[in-house]
Amino acid sequence: MATNLVVRNIEPSVAQALREAAARHGRSAEAEHREILRAALAQPARRSFKEVLASMPDVGADEDFNFRQA
Template sequence: MANLIVRNIDEKIVNALKARAGQYGRSAEAEHRRILESALLKPKKKSFTEALKSIPNTGTDSDFERINDDGDRDVFN
């Protein structure tokens, strides 16, 4: 494993890191590692195309016909 030294960090950031680490029962160093891992190695977001492809097939076009107030149906082809 490599070591990482971060210099010239504002004291407010250090205090916030320590406070956050304390909330989760971790050391500041462990919290720092978790934040870096989350920010840099989190899963890639899906593209719009991938998101659309993941939508399950929910029915046929006729399931989504719109019935107008006059009783006529609009068919989308």
């Protein structure tokens, strides 16, 4: 379900930057505004604990991490 959003009292420099970004991307200022909001509010994909552990580099030996070394 789509809804409308009205943004008021935007500084002229911000509105101009929005128009310029929209022109660079070949879309309307409204479409640019939607994309900025979507990107800013998107939740990153969550990785499982297993995926996080698997992405850790395999460095050092187990002895390097022994805090009880003499």
